[in-house]
Amino acid sequence: MNAITQGYFKAYVGLDWADSKHDICIQAADSSHREFECIPHRVDKIEEWALSLHNRFGGPIAVILELTRGPVVYALQKYDFMELVPVNPSTLARYRKLLHPSGAKDDPSDAELALDLVLRHPDRFQTLATQSARLRQLHLLVEHRRQLVADKVRLTNRLCAALKQYYPQSLEWFEKLDTILFCEFIKRWPTLRKAQSARSSTLEKFFYEHHMYRQDVQQRRLKGIRKAMPLTLDEALIEPFSLKAQLIAEQLRLILTAIQQYGQKISELASEHPDYELFVSLPGAGASLAPRLLVAFGEERERFQSAGELQMYTGIAPVTERSGQKCWVHWRTQCPRFLRQTIVEWAGHSIRYSFWAEAFYRQQRNKGSNHQAAVRALAFKWLRILYRCWQSRTLYDESKYLKALQKRGSPLVAAAA
Numbered sequence: 384m385n386a387i388t389q390g391y392f393k394a395y396v397g398l399d400w401a402d403s404k405h406d407i408c409i410q411a412a413d414s415s416h417r418e419f420e421c422i423p424h425r426v427d428k429i430e431e432w433a434l435s436l437h438n439r440f441g442g443p444i445a446v447i448l449e450l451t452r453g454p455v456v457y458a459l460q461k462y463d464f465m466e467l468v469p470v471n472p473s474t475l476a477r478y479r480k481l482l483h484p485s486g487a488k489d490d491p492s493d494a495e496l497a498l499d500l501v502l503r504h505p506d507r508f509q510t511l512a513t514q515s516a517r518l519r520q521l522h523l524l525v526e527h528r529r530q531l532v533a534d535k536v537r538l539t540n541r542l543c544a545a546l547k548q549y550y551p552q553s554l555e556w557f558e559k560l561d562t563i564l565f566c567e568f569i570k571r572w573p574t575l576r577k578a579q580s581a582r583s584s585t586l587e588k589f590f591y592e593h594h595m596y597r598q599d600v601q602q603r604r605l606k607g608i609r610k611a612m613p614l615t616l617d618e619a620l621i622e623p624f625s626l627k628a629q630l631i632a633e634q635l636r637l638i639l640t641a642i643q644q645y646g647q648k649i650s651e652l653a654s655e656h657p658d659y660e661l662f663v664s665l666p667g668a669g670a671s672l673a674p675r676l677l678v679a680f681g682e683e684r685e686r687f688q689s690a691g692e693l694q695m696y697t698g699i700a701p702v703t704e705r706s707g708q709k710c711w712v713h714w715r716t717q718c719p720r721f722l723r724q725t726i727v728e729w730a731g732h733s734i735r736y737s738f739w740a741e742a743f744y745r746q747q748r749n750k751g752s753n754h755q756a757a758v759r760a761l762a763f764k765w766l767r768i769l770y771r772c773w774q775s776r777t778l779y780d781e782s783k784y785l786k787a788l789q790k791r792g793s794p795l796v797a798a799a800a
Contacts, residue, residue, distance in 0.1 A: 392412055392444060393442060393443065394409060394412055394436065394440040394445070395447065395498055396408070396409050396410075396447065397496070397497040398448040398494055399448075399491070399493040399494040399497070400424075400448060400449070400453070403424050404422065404423050404424055406420075406421050406491045406493070407422065407432075407494055408491065408494040408498050411440065419495075421491075424454070426458065429455070429458050429459075433462050433465065442465070443466050444466070445466055446459055446465050447468045447497045447500075447508075448467065448497065449471075449472045449475060450469065451469045456511075466511070467510065468501055468509070469511050470501065475497055475500065478500050479496055482496070512683050514681055514683075518677075518678065518681065518682055520652060521649065521652045521653060521674060521678055522678045524649050525674050525675045526721055528645040528646065529721065531641055531645065534638050535635065535642065536561075538634055538638060539560050539561045539635060542560060542569070542628060543560060545627045545628045545631060546569075546628055548620065548624045549614060549620050549621045549624045549625065550574060550625070550628070551614055552575060552611040553568070553569065553578075555607065556603075556604045556608070561635065563639050564590075564594075565632075566632040567636070568589070569632040570633060573628055573629050574621055574625050579609065579611070586601075586608070587601060590604075649674050650674075653677060658682070658776075660778065661777075661778055661779075662674075662676040662677045662680075664779055665733070665769070666737040666740065666781065667729060667732030667735060668733075669732070672725065672729045672732060676726075676769075678725075679722045679726065680769075680773055684773065687770070690771070694766050694767075697766065698720075698722070699723065699759065699762050699763050699766055726762050727758055730759075730761045733761070733765065734758075734761070738781065738785065739785060739795045743761055743795055744757050746795070747761070
């Protein structure tokens with residue numbers, strides 16, 4: 384049953400947050416009178432305001448705001464008499480435009496609009512589910528790690544672009560640029576002249592210290608260094624670009640080290656969760672995507688009543704619009720982006736590890752879909768399977784699913800074979 388009812392909460396609070404202050408609109412459950420106030424964004428003032436609400440109304444109290452995370456959310460979650468009700472900012476913006484076509488806007492009225500929207504349509508909103516401390520910590524860790532991976536790609540591209548200007552041979556000597564080995568090499572020998580002036584024994588010792596023991600690779604690199612010809616001898620170019628390359632290499636090295644630290648912490652936390660085995664057993668999930676899938680699904684299995692609800696919430700299900708004789712299907716824009724990215728990335732990885740997933744992907748490509756559309760269609764199909772496994776706490780079994788497809792006479796079985 385939806386908790387946002389007049390009989391459950393003792394009071395409703397609309398809150399419009401800001402960096403320095405928060406505008407608030409308060410309405411008691413047994414009254415239509417609304418009060419307005421403003422509190423500064425200070426821990427002691429938030430504490431004083433929250434306790435005064437509790438002394439006045441008791442609990443529970445619904446706090447309606449446009450956030451699911453952030454400083455004010457974290458500050459209010461420590462009070463067990465408060466339950467947070469998130470409202471999508473786009474939904475509130477459309478509601479504001481409906482009531483105020485002129486476009487008039489200020490913070491106190493936004494707090495009242497959020498309160499009014501939820502009170503008029505309580506069946507459209509739910510209280511913010513509070514996951515366990517372990518899962519909430521894991522959620523932040525996997526998001527932060529994914530941001531670091533994006534930074535790694537950005538810095539690798541910048542380093543590659545800088546080296547191409549004066550030192551392109553270094554890009555040929557190393558298969559991968561996003562490694563600590565490559566970063567340390569560029570920091571120590573940022574120009575071709577310095578690399579060629581180094582002794583072979585010094586270079587070999589450097590490679591051994593960085594766990595590069597393959598003799599054929601070492602000899603190929605040493606030979607390449609000795610025979611390389613400079614792209615340019617202009618010091619006006621070499622000096623600035625070498626300084627830039629060293630700086631980017633140092634930044635990239637720090638990012639790579641941080642990714643390793645995050646990965647270790649994520650692995651420790653995820654492996655202790657009872658649902659981790661369910662996700663790590665999935666084809667192509669692995670140590671990187673399994674914790675992200677665990678966070679994406681969460682712990683509240685009653686949150687989604689069907690696989691369709693999960694597909695729509697994650698943004699995997701497309702949106703169909705009809706008007707008159709026109710009908711079109713488009714990408715769902717209002718959804719948790721990181722969650723959707725996680726599902727789509729895992730679906731793409733599963734193609735190499737699942738027989739039917741590869742067959743389904745090929746089937747979609749043969750129909751004319753591009754790579755991304757085919758992967759999204761595969762993610763849509765995967766979610767129905769994963770939802771069933773998640774609800775029943777059953778590990779995914781590829782052979783069992785293939786037998787089910789064969790029993791139904793699915794053409795994927797023949798394609799997979």
